[in-house]
Amino acid sequence: MGTAIFGSIEAGAIYALMALGVYLSFRILDFPDLTVDGSFVTGGAVAAVLIVGGTDPFVATVAAMGAGFLAGCVTGLLHTKGKINPLLSGILMMIALYSINLRIMGKSNIPLLSEETVISKLTAFWQGLGIDQALTFFGFVPKTWGILILMLILAFIVKILIDWFLKTDLGLAIRATGNNETMIRSFSADTDTLKILGLGLANALVALSGSLIAQYNGFSDVGMGIGMIVIGLASVIIGEAIFGAKTIIRATLAVVGGAILYRIIVTLALRVEFLETGDMKLITALIVVFALILPKVLDKQRERQRKKKRMLQARKNEYDKRGENLASIKTDS
Amino acid sequence: MLQLKQIHKVFNEGTPDEKMALQQMDLHLKPGDFMTVIGSNGAGKSTLMNIISGKMMPDLGEIIIDGKNVSAVKENKRSKLIGRVFQDPMAGTAPAMTIEENLAIAYTRTKSRGLQKGVSKNRKVIFQEKLEMLHLGLENRLHAKVGLLSGGERQALSLLMATFTEPKILLLDEHTAALDPSRAELITQLTKEIVEKYQLTTLMVTHNMQQAIDLGNRLIMMDKGQMIFQADEEAKQHLTVEKLLLEFQQIRGEKMNSDKAVLI
Ligand SMILES: Nc1ncnc2c1ncn2[C@@H]1O[C@H](COP(=O)(O)OP(=O)(O)OP(=O)(O)O)[C@@H](O)[C@H]1O
Numbered sequence: 001m002g003t004a005i006f007g008s009i010e011a012g013a014i015y016a017l018m019a020l021g022v023y024l025s026f027r028i029l030d031f032p033d034l035t036v037d038g039s040f041v042t043g044g045a046v047a048a049v050l051i052v053g054g055t056d057p058f059v060a061t062v063a064a065m066g067a068g069f070l071a072g073c074v075t076g077l078l079h080t081k082g083k084i085n086p087l088l089s090g091i092l093m094m095i096a097l098y099s100i101n102l103r104i105m106g107k108s109n110i111p112l113l114s115e116e117t118v119i120s121k122l123t124a125f126w127q128g129l130g131i132d133q134a135l136t137f138f139g140f141v142p143k144t145w146g147i148l149i150l151m152l153i154l155a156f157i158v159k160i161l162i163d164w165f166l167k168t169d170l171g172l173a174i175r176a177t178g179n180n181e182t183m184i185r186s187f188s189a190d191t192d193t194l195k196i197l198g199l200g201l202a203n204a205l206v207a208l209s210g211s212l213i214a215q216y217n218g219f220s221d222v223g224m225g226i227g228m229i230v231i232g233l234a235s236v237i238i239g240e241a242i243f244g245a246k247t248i249i250r251a252t253l254a255v256v257g258g259a260i261l262y263r264i265i266v267t268l269a270l271r272v273e274f275l276e277t278g279d280m281k282l283i284t285a286l287i288v289v290f291a292l293i294l295p296k297v298l299d300k301q302r303e304r305q306r307k308k309k310r311m312l313q314a315r316k317n318e319y320d321k322r323g324e325n326l327a328s329i330k331t332d333s
Numbered sequence: 334m335l336q337l338k339q340i341h342k343v344f345n346e347g348t349p350d351e352k353m354a355l356q357q358m359d360l361h362l363k364p365g366d367f368m369t370v371i372g373s374n375g376a377g378k379s380t381l382m383n384i385i386s387g388k389m390m391p392d393l394g395e396i397i398i399d400g401k402n403v404s405a406v407k408e409n410k411r412s413k414l415i416g417r418v419f420q421d422p423m424a425g426t427a428p429a430m431t432i433e434e435n436l437a438i439a440y441t442r443t444k445s446r447g448l449q450k451g452v453s454k455n456r457k458v459i460f461q462e463k464l465e466m467l468h469l470g471l472e473n474r475l476h477a478k479v480g481l482l483s484g485g486e487r488q489a490l491s492l493l494m495a496t497f498t499e500p501k502i503l504l505l506d507e508h509t510a511a512l513d514p515s516r517a518e519l520i521t522q523l524t525k526e527i528v529e530k531y532q533l534t535t536l537m538v539t540h541n542m543q544q545a546i547d548l549g550n551r552l553i554m555m556d557k558g559q560m561i562f563q564a565d566e567e568a569k570q571h572l573t574v575e576k577l578l579l580e581f582q583q584i585r586g587e588k589m590n591s592d593k594a595v596l597i
């Protein structure tokens with residue numbers, strides 16, 4: 001049990017990068033970008049091929065981000081210059097990427113277990129620090145704390161970078177593009193370029209997540225992106241429902257939290273006797289439905305309670321008044 | 334400052350819906366001119382504004398701003414020179430962003446937007462100073478989301494955002510029409526103050542004839558895509574609503590049939 005939860009937090013921290021990308025496209029740009037299913041694999045594919053070819057895994061990971069950025073830009077171009085509707089642009093790109101990913105990999109699965117990866121390098125680096133030995137008092141001893149801690153740090157660095165970026169002049173313009181296009185155009189912004197850039201950045205993060213997941217799992221597979229967009233959305237929605245999204249800083253934190261929480265929920269769900277691995281997509285869909293409906297139900301309930309309180313208060317006031325009236329009548333007589 | 338030469342615009346050309354929205358529009362505004370534009374529904378006033386701002390391209394004709402021919406310049410580039418306030422109070426601001434963030438976007442209209450901080454300390458001081466001009470207390474609410482403001486407050490903010498970088502041209506398309514009378518009065522007053530303060534070359538569409546007469550130094554009347562009447566600085570001082578209506582009747586041989594033409 002402990003190991004399973006531990007693993008889900010590790011993976012959750014890596015998936016959080018993907019969820020932050022989805023947050024950028026869905027929430028900031030208001031663009032339902034389905035490219036994610038494809039660009040996630042593109043990240044894994046580029047990193048895997050380069051690593052197997054002998055490239056330094058860190059360089060390979062950066063290259064994977066670059067490939068994701070390009071994929072996002074193409075979706076942006078389809079939408080802005082080709083005037084294709086956002087959903088369709090994403091779907092077209094997702095389908096195209098399936099073939100492209102196969103071409104990149106040359107086969108449908110590339111194993112990385114015997115390769116030097118970012119994950120294996122970081123593990124070695126961490127074990128050199130000797131911190132694991134110091135953490136044995138937790139009672140529970142995982143193989144290493146390194147990946148969990150370093151991936152959490154990475155997720156937070158990316159979160160902070162996003163927070164910072166969205167407050168720069170360029171970031172403000174991208175936010176306004178997603179919020180009120182008429183307005184930002186009247187302030188001399190080229191919304192086409194801003195959308196393309198935003199989608200590029202979002203998919204760069206998705207591809208980064210994909211490349212790290214491939215290295216973490218020890219293989220890159222052409223099917224590993226299926227349903228990724230829904231997982232990303234689930235993370236964003238769960239996070240926002242639980243941690244709130246009042247400000248950007250809060251919202252990005254919520255997304256990271258949501259991604260980890262999602263992994264934990266899935267891990268726990270899979271431990272239920274009659275559920276199988278194949279049910280995971282159904283569970284994901286149910287989680288999203290649940291997370292979408294729950295806040296509304298809660299709101300309604302709160303509203304109802306407030307009403308009740310107000311009614312009781314009103315009745316009490318009336319009662320008090322009547323009491324006073326009675327009292328005054330009595331003193332009159 | 335602003336010159337239009339022989340502007341033509343036809344919608345749905347060659348179909349039964351063909352509509353001559355602008356015909357042979359010629360216009361010349363000197364720096365600091367404040368021209369009000371009146372005319373019945375469908376006269377082509379908004380089309381005129383859209384063609385100046387670059388939202389629409391004319392079929393024929395030239396647009397010259399500050400001596401430069403901008404006919405081929407795209408909307409986003411052209412809006413470095415042009416401030417706009419829309420009829421819809423929701424259109425001119427980004428509701429999910431704060432007042433200071435909205436102002437930062439307006440502030441960088443003429444600059445290239447890079448990775449510098451949007452709301453810096455220096456800028457904040459400027460924003461506060463500018464907001465005080467509105468007398469709405471918004472200078473104390475820099476962190477408030479614009480979506481929480483009332484329609485009038487949002488329109489006042491839009492007006493400020495459109496003008497405080499002193500654009501070459503200010504376009505106002507019925508920017509008080511969606512507000513209740515007291516709010517409309519406030520925005521009209523602010524418009525007057527701001528245009529005077531920055532000496533902006535302004536084109537303002539309104540359905541309120543009295544407002545069109547009170548504000549600015551020039552006035553034109555449009556109908557069916559044409560300019561049918563204009564009053565220069567001298568003539569405008571003697572205009573009244575009655576005279577305007579009579580003018581229309583004489584030119585068109587019919588009563589002005591505009592539901593929206595308000596006779597206040
Ligand atoms: N995008 C468009 N496509 C087709 N026809 C249009 C378009 N925009 C405007 N028109 C037509 O052009 C004519 C002029 O419209 P315009 O919006 O300029 O009028 P207006 O003077 O602003 O009227 P109002 O006082 O109602 O705002 C109208 O007949 C309108 O139906």
Ligand SMILES: [Mg+2]
Binds near residue numbers: 378379380
């Ligand atoms: Mg109009």
